[in-house]
Amino acid sequence: MNKILTICALLFFSAAFSQIPTLDVENQKKNSVTLQDVEIETKILGNLATTTATYIFYNSSDRILEGNFTLPLPEGVSISGYALDINGSLREAVPVPKERAKEVFESIEKRNVDPGIIEKVTGNNFRTRIYPITAKGSRMIQITYNQELKNSATDYLYFLSFGNAVNIPKFNLKVLINESLTTPKITENPDGSFAFQKKGNQWVAEINKRNFTPSESLKITIPKVNESSNVLLQKTSDDKFYFATNVSMNIPIKEKTKSQKIAIIWDNSFSGSKRNIQKELDFLNAYFAENKDIAVSFVLLNNILEKTEEFTVSGGNWNVLKDRILNLKYDGGTDFSALKEISQIDEYLLFSDGISNFGDLTLKFKKPVNSITSTPTSDFNLLRLLALQSGGNFINLNELDTQSALKTYKRLPIIFLGFKENNTIQELFPNVGTAVNEPVNLFGISAPNLGKLTAVFSVGNKKFEVPVDFNNATQVDNWPIAQFWAQRKINDLELNSTQNRDEIKNLSEQFGVVSKNTSLIVLEDVNDYVRFGITPPEELLSEYNKIVSQNKRQILEKRKNLLSKAFDVTRELTTWWNSEFKATEKKQYPKISKQSQKLSSEESVVSDNAVYSAERESRSGDKKTSTGKITLVDVESTQEYMKDFQSLQSPELIYQKYLENRPKYEKQVTYYFDVSKLLFRKGDKVLSLKVLSTLAELDLENEELYKTISYLLKQRGNYDKELWITQKILEWRPFDTQSHRDYALALVDNKKPQEALNVYKSMLYQEYTDEISVRDNGIEEILIMEINNILSQNKNVDASKVDDRLKANLPVDIRVVINWNKDNTDIDLWVTDPRGEDCSYSHKSTEIGGRLSNDFTQGFGPEQFLLKKAIKGKYKIKTNFFGERQNILSGPTTIMAEVYLYYSDGRQERKIAVFQSQKENKRENDSKILIGEFEF
Known part of the structure; x- marks a missing residue:
């Protein structure tokens, strides 16, 4: 049997996509896979950025390894390009349905050849699987993603985290900014020497380093052009254009009515311990500084919804509630199906990463839900949907400081109502009627010569109009505006991913954007593309078409059902059942x-x-x-940690010892399995299930x-x-x-x-x-x-x-x-x-x-x-x-x-x-x- 060792690493991000992945092989004193080479190139135009990151990993062990690591991306960002080295050069991946990509990958993997896939898993997390990383060998991957830059009043903000960085033997970082009239400012610098120089109509900064460890992340502020909107166009094949425009609204903030009683739903599942709890406490500090006298119903969510506790905040003093939060234990899976309405409240504050791994959300809240997250691995779409459907606000503490988050919570949402002149605009995103942030990026498909249009917004009962001048649009055919548009539409459709499954799949395949339904795959041999019916990248297309036209049946994928074999087996079982079986008589001889x-x-x-x-x-x-x-027979565990539980009789003491010892065995599956079984034998089904459900969080x-x-x-x-x-x-x-x-x-x-x-x-x-x-x-x-x-x-x-x-x-x-x-x-x-x-x-x-x-x-x-x-x-x-x-x-x-x-x-x-x-x-x-x- 072919045996492989799977490398699993979960990469955590601060404010944006971390560019320095690590592959950790557990239970080994020295990591056998190291990052040898990093090349990152970012191109920025207005408030749109495209980043391509290339990594080379080296396997110093004597075993073939399979690479498997997960990359969380910021809200609204998706993978739009993936490449894997095949025979020494990078080969671009092509889109296929997600389950099909996994099926093909596992079929080919058994032959010890070189497939690679990248897929979207729960939340906005992307997993890449690479096989094989040969013994004493290297593998190269390349990942491309598009993102909309965050806005301040006067600047666009670009941030690249190097928070996980270790020493990198070879490191290259390059940033190109187009059409900026003023020198971009670097407010965080990875080595102190990273600086921009003007080259033609671009600002370019680049560093090349050997044996380099970034001392800081990279943060750039790019001054805005002094206009209310900027329009970028990319021509389609039928004389239409994909467009992107950033609209500054300058709409006065209108605050919502203060609540008299709120409910705080606090996700204290095991993954809750990975949230930035301090950021969440800072937000609550600011909240209670402005809501000084308020009643709070507090309830914990894990694999169950626990009993509601009541607190009263007077004069802004919420110390009793804060102490309750500070002393929480985080354990169990997350089950959104356990959520229930809490009576006699005005609104909810939900603190969670939004990833429900033990049940599906079924409740439609009647009161506003303000969903608050501080985890880069969150399911941003689900949290945004909860807020949108209930009339609350979504607050992403990964990107907002405390005061900005509080402003987001307090304000009435700004609703986009579309363009007044909307005869020639199609597929406009955000959708009409959607709550938006200020300023807002609008994407759509339009006819040429739109002229001057008027975007309409509302806050409460008041409407606001903002001019958008398409006469000053810039055509940028070498810029992926279409992919930005597709990514926006997919994000919108994924709010109801089951209902929109087919449309998401079609969009993802057409534009090469990874989604819940579509992955990107790289295959080694053109015959595999033919066999599995996958259209290859451009470099193999001619050979692929030639093989298909010749109809080489011997390499086409074979598919068959189980039916005819099942008929035979039924007859065989019936014959066996109708047979008489008698043991052969054995002669007995005298024994000495x-x-x-x-x-x-x-x-x-x-x-x-x-x-x-x-x-x-x-x-x-x-x-x-x-x-x-x-x-x-109850097959007992022989793990060393079980000795710690031998003298403990009550489930409560066993559970406390489990929590006490867990940091040492946090990623060890047997630990949860064995303790869950022990608690079940002791008669505590509730605690046993909580520990078991924690496996879903790993x-x-x-x-x-x-x-x-x-x-x-x-x-x-x-x-x-x-x-x-x-x-x-x-x-x-x-x-x-x-x-x-x-x-x-x-x-x-x-x-x-x-x-x-x-x-x-x-x-x-x-x-x-x-x-x-x-x-x-x-x-x-x-x-x-x-x-x-x-x-x-x-x-x-x-x-x-x-x-x-x-x-x-x-x-x-x-x-x-x-x-x-x-x-x-x-x-x-x-x-x-x-x-x-x-x-x-x-x-x-x-x-x-x-x-x-x-x-x-x-x-x-x-x-x-x-x-x-x-x-x-x-x-x-x-x-x-x-x-x-x-x-x-x-x-x-x-x-x-x-x-x-x-x-x-x-x-x-x-x-x-x-x-x-x-x-x-x-x-x-x-x-x-x-x-x-x-x-x-």
């Missing part, structure tokens, strides 16, 4: 005295008469009485973490959250059969058998890539058992659309299924019957009728054991870790074993075991892990 010692009851071989007697008893047992028993859109969560939710009977988690995984990985199956099983748990049956049906008809069909070969046997179990357990479901060739009555005494949470993993199921015969990947059928499904050596499983009629005695269930992927961030492989008695025959009983692989797990004598027993 030295060998006459007795075997233990677990090791003894049941006599042939006992076998046949038990078989007759079982086969005659048509009466619905249960004679079997399931006993599961990474963005990580299916391996979510699968771990879903397994424990299923085991504990928390089926509604299991359904939500599996639905999320399905959204991220619709190309995986296992994602569909997990979701269908969650629907069954939630007593929605009809919906589950529909998912199973679509799963069999859906077409999968050849790689996944091969990887998941044999899953049809598991699906057929589960489809027919739904039919046998739910007589009222409509099975008319299920092909009769898939239907079979297949009740069994024993069924065991194991699943695991990682791709590229091989875990084996072993079942030993009372006669001592093993059923395993190398011996798939036993004399008494035991049957094992296909051996899954690459994917997520599952593997299944069936026994139609059990004989008396004990059956041991074991697993063996043959090979597992080394993904440090998501921890060791998590296994879920579903163990059934009397599956599909009316007496069905299920128990579930969930555990993680550890080298120190207590093993049986044969090195396998014992997870349970049947006794008949």
